[in-house]
Amino acid sequence: MHLAGDFKVEMQPRRQAMSSSEKREGARWMIDLRKTVQALWHGEILWSCPMARYSTFKAGGPAAALIEPRSIEELASLVRGLREQKIKWMVVGGGSNILVTDEGFAGVVLHLGRAFGAIAEVDSQDGAVRVTVEAGCSLARLVNWCLEREFSGLEFAAGIPGSIGGAVVMNAGAWGREIGSLVEQVTVIDGAGNLVELAGASIPFRYRSWGLAEQVVAAVTLRLEKAARHEIEAQCHELARRRRGTQPLDKPSAGSFFKNPPDGPAAGKLIQDAGLKGYRIGDAMVSPKHANFIVNMGHATAGDILALMDVVLEKVAAMSGIWLEPEVRIIGDRQG
Template identity: 40%
Template sequence: MDLAVRHRPAASLLEGIPDCTVRAGAPLAPCTTYGIGGPAEALAEPASVEALREVLGRCRDAGVPVRVMGGGANLLVSDAGVDGVVVRTRRLRGCYRYGNRVTAEAGLPIPGLVTRCAEWGLAGAEALAGIPGTVGGAIAMNAGGRQGEIAPLVESVETCTPDGVLRVRAAADMGFAYRTADLRSETVVAATLGLRREDPAAVRSRAQAIHDAKAATQPLRDRSAGCVFRNPGGKVGAGFLIDAAGLKGATRGGAMVSPRHANFIVNACRATAADVTALAEHVRERVRERFGVSLESEIRIWA
């Protein structure tokens, strides 16, 4: 059956919402950094907070499942795609400054946030230099690295509940921990960060140095979703264990453990989600056999 016809119900539920594009059966692969994944039953891209509220509210009333995606930089979408509505936030990308505070909408790309803050002479966000994705994804994942994570910068987060109600949550109420936050099924609408004033050139040069250090050790040009596994206990490097197990360069189908950084599984040649999953399972088994450590997934899997 034609995909667009088969997928009509979830899309038609969202008909007529102003400032919102809706596509039935839209392929998700181009929406992810992996370039992998089947279609969404319906893909909605709201361009206003009102449109987002309406999408969430209608889905809630109709009992249609909703998933939210930003830049798809931490996602592995199954080859069969996903049921229900996928909300993509890329059209919500406002960024406003109030003194030392910056409020950024969920769909603003992280690199855009880093650049804007540096231009404004506001320091702190450069810790996120070189991390792809959006502000909403960075909040959901508490994105960061050696130079720090987003959580300590956050003052408050505006969210939307599954029934379309807007809330403002203080940072202390976000349950931030290593690469996670407790969103309680809410969608991030915007985040307000508290930053420090500094010379723009100094902030810019630190951002460049952090980006360059990442690019020197990680395969930033290859298709991936970043680190596949969480560092066990948040301390020992999963990449160190995978490398020590001799797995750099291991393949399954078109997926490969990056020879550059062992915690990256890259889409080397038309990989499928099944290839990535099979290789991740192989890595997990080998590391368990060799070191008695169970690796947990850091990337989010949509099956």
């Protein structure tokens, strides 16, 4: 572990080697999981799937299994089956706001990717347009699709990575705008695997959260408006330029690691004032360019990133009395 700066960091206790009976138990659990999941799903299953591949942090341990459903019906049936079999599961979109611990996720990841990416114009009237998009569509593709058709509203999202499903769940936003304000309707799969239509107005969107739990976003209808292409394009380019100027986009990260506190200075300012810019544990570093970004300098483990998160939390709290809240969703078991 490489430490910079003058702060003390508690080492994570080493994981004790597994006893042979624990190993046998683990193997039995995996055999049972394989049988159960194979009975539910006849398509491809990636076993012991390294989640670093599915996270923009490029770090993290494995998921016991990863499946990519190709339709809302397949997704609903998987959610229903996994729930009935009491198997832990979760959804991942672009993986741009998650960190899976090195110990990994002992369950099934449902990855909503390209196969879940249809976009369609529903209707337009008097300059207002409604667009429905499946949850796996990337925000980048959606922003471009809207630009081609001269649909305005999503310019603030130019440069935000990830999927539209993840954006709704995180209520992604930038430059004073949030996706929640554009949502007219969301098709969700509830915890029991039923398809339910939610009106946007009924969703309790708040800062970096849509305020709901245990619902999978399957598709979203957004309310946009017509505008001139050159205006939309100019806005997207300007915001992307500002992003490049202030964010370390050349290194893997999950964007802003911490939420901004409701009152007072932004998280980045607090971290900078705590003297932590450039502070490093292993290959995880507080970006010298933007203190609220933790970046992976090459081979950071999730443990490095989490140890650095702990240092930031403690140092900022000691300096300001503010306990920051991570925006990044931390998934899986954590030792120590």
